[in-house]
Amino acid sequence: MDDATLALALAKRRISAIVIGASAGGVNALIEILPGLPRAFPYPVLTVLHVMRARQNQLVEVFSQRLALRVEEAVDKGEPVAGTLYFAPADYHLSIEADRVFSLSLEPPVHFARPAIDITMETAADVYGPELVGILLTGANHDGAAGLAAIGRAGGLTVVQDPAEAQVSVMPNEAIRLRAPDLVLPLRDIRRLLQLSMENLQ
Structure with a gap:
């Protein structure tokens, strides 16, 4: 996708935070999309990976x-x-409270996962609303689909990795099935979208 189309998706959008979810294959995907972002990147990046x-x-x-x-x-x-790139701690759910601080909990797993992407995305959508960018990457279960849908309903920008290039396509396919995202992109374009977001400060 060309820069003009990516920039259009960001046009007139105020961004306060970015939340990323991934499971199987997620480490490699993150290594592809995050390098190049400067220390002065203007948003926090909240990341949930299913890890031991x-x-x-x-x-x-x-x-x-x-x-x-x-x-x-x-x-x-x-x-x-x-x-700052934040990782959800292993074996804890990560929520965003109304006063925009982190909250950790030991509530039961969601889709067999703790931390669960859904919990972080849903609570972040409640707090940041249309100022949130949600990105869902490769993964082997349905965690994250409902969370990304919640971001979309709140007016946030929703992005799904192209299932055709995902290491495991279950997670992106379920997100697309549940609620059509704003963008379905290969990793190179997700990386470019993050770079272009810095030029979109309101």
Whole structure:
């Protein structure tokens, strides 16, 4: 997709946060779309990956070595800060409270996942409304489809990785089936969309 079409999707849109969900294949997908974003990136990036507890700290370390963005694990009552990539801690659901701080919980898994993408996306949609960008990437279950639909209903921009290039297409296909997203893009275009979002500050 050309820059003009991507820019049109962002036109006149105020952005306060970006939320990304992924499961199987998600680490490689993130490594493709996030490098190149500067430390001064004007939004927090809230990320939920289905990972085992033992791997969570490794994710922070691995991405810190590859990105200009600060990389942190979200902490309870922490405030999302621009220019920072936050990972949901393993085995905790990550919610966004009305006062725009993180909340961690041990509620039952959703779609066999904790953290669940749906919980983060749905609560972020409630808080940020049309100022939220939701991105759903490769994955092997239905987690994230309902969350992305909630972002769309709230007026946020919804983006799904093209299932044809996803390592596992179940998650993006379910999101598309449940509610048509604003954009279905290959990873190279999602990366470009994030870059162009910096030029769209209101």
